[in-house]
Amino acid sequence: MQLQEQPTQQADAIDLMVNMGPQHPSTHGVFRLVIWVDGEKIVRSEPHIGYLHRGSEKLCEGEQYSQIITLFDRLDYVGNLNCELAICMATEKLMGIEVPERAEYIRVILCELNRIASHMLFYGVYGLDAGAMTPILYGFRERERVQALFEAVTGARMMHNYIRIGGVNEDLPDDFQPRMDTLLDQLERGIEECDDLLSQNEMFLARTKGIGAISAEEAIDLGVTGPALRACGVPEDVRISEPYSIYDRFDFGIPVGTYGDCWDRYYVRVEEMRQSLSIVRQAMKQLPEGEIAANVRRIARPPKGEVYLRTESPRGDFGVFLVSDGSDMPYRVKVRAPSFCNLQALQAMLRDAYIADAVIVLGSIDIILGEVDR
């Protein structure tokens, strides 16, 4: 869709052009936002992307299916398990593989923990964007706890390469249950602590309430998904509307905002952490014994065909389009990256904004440049 030119978005010759990025502390990576300012007001904005383009989609065409997983780890490098899950499920769907129960549960538990870790990172960085120094350290403390558990399970803090076609790489460690119990209690306390620290702060509300608001219709037109769309009041979540894996077995809430402003986008994520925690608790109760991987050939050769699969990553609707020509390497892989699509809404959100709002609005979309540029 062609982005509609806003009436206010006409820059005069006297307006000052300011480059925010690619080297700017709060563009969350190598992202360049060119703004034209009249005093402190932004009259026009223009996002430039592509500084982190690594050709991931093209690289996938030269790798075997099991090797692609590492490339997907590096797309959304904050929510990597969710990316691994998407490519593995797409391949499984193409090959018609039935994944064992235990593997499904392990995947869901880890993906939801990953969502909490990702939102915790968002929480901390958003505080920093708003000028508060302290939240980032509290957010990182919680994220680090999740990261430590990931290291125990997968062997790596970030680039896990753990979810495999047909299941997962290896079974959970012996002390998983006690570790998980303490982790869940810590996270529950940690989320409340983080919420208390920033959410209702008078100045934080002044900075985020009513800033960067877009309507639900506009958000849908621009292809916004995930927390950013739910903040506009649309209860759209792939885990519900098109349930994948075993998400239809859990009872959880979908946080939905009212105004679609920055504060709603922020708080939807805080609330989502609580809901993810509840999913993890339910999954831990139901976790069955058994196989952790289906019997799949080491070199997967899906039959000729194509498949499109949607998952709900921490940033929104993460879609994978996979075309197989019957060989051990995909013919084409296309990723629908939620960060990229949500970024489309940036110009609309920056209407009548101040320079300081640009940072707040960009932070509230929570982009990961690895996913935007691929």
Next chain:
Amino acid sequence: MTLLQVVYYTLGAAALFGFLSLVVLVLTWAERKALARIQMRMGPMRVGLHGTLQPIADGIKLFTKEDILPSWADRRVYWLAPVAVFVPALLLWVTLPMARDLVLRNLELGLFYITAISVLSVMGLVMAGWGSANKYAMIGGLRAAGQLVSYEIPFIMAIVAVAMLAQSLDITKVVDAQANFGYALIQPVGLFLFLTAGLAELGRTPFDIHHAESEVVGGPFVEYSGAHWAAFFLAEYLNTFTVAALTVLLFLGGWRWPAMPFDGLAHSTLSLAWFLVKTALVIWLIFWIRGTFPRLRIDQLMSFGWKLLVPLSFLNIIATAVVLFYGWPLWGLTIISLLLLGGTVYVIFKNPGTDMRRETVSVISARDLRRNPTVDAADA
């Protein structure tokens, strides 16, 4: 001026400069430790015991770094700016007493001198913004100009109200007038005005708008490095100490209140220590605010200053004048002041006209959503 006087003032100025440098070094360390405490960190730990030598290591690093001059910079303005910020910060201390007679030169118009000199540092920031030939620096410099000039008014008006109470502009006399009770008890609203406007003058959180790292990347200081950046840095900490010291002198009774026992040398030493302890407490409050608050936006800062602090400062003066003119007891002023302060707090935190409920988002249960996909937030 006799030769003796010249020697006296030279030595005194050197001693003062040494003392202030020491204070700045301690403050940089203390701020990092205080913030670390708030943020569950250790802060500097490597250089010296608990990082006590860290400021010296930082100093060596900063003074041996290359001084970079951007090729488009306005050379003279660019090099002069740090001096224009640092010198006024130092000049203020000519007349700030730390204990009786422990002052380089007590001026009869001391408070007037302080208000006059403290405005000068704005010019340095604007010069830095212009001279750097950098857009972030320019925006930061203009922000600094707007912010500091607007907050100068409540800052000065709070000082004027104190001068009215003490019937003098001489700081020593202001402190002497507080021998029985600090002016914080008589003018709580004056203390609030002075500290808030002081924070804005310092450009510290929540008013650190002109050098906001996440927006203008350090503002006027973005192009500076090495010793010239260190000069800005020193001035900032020196000003923090100055504002804290002024708060103690004008509102918390300086070295007089509560009275110290003993007399002679013991008394002087004790009162100096007392003054420094009170100043340290005010500085800790400033650090604490930095660790807990986000930053305001420039228009919110301006409306806070012009719509709230400026009228409040004038009301404060009027109330003081009325009480003094009719000779009412001073506790009457305390009551008026507390009422004003209560009204201010109400306006800030309750924002009359908006509902007072806790902000939240609604949560739709997955079960409802599976049964009826068209359910929306209103039904939840």
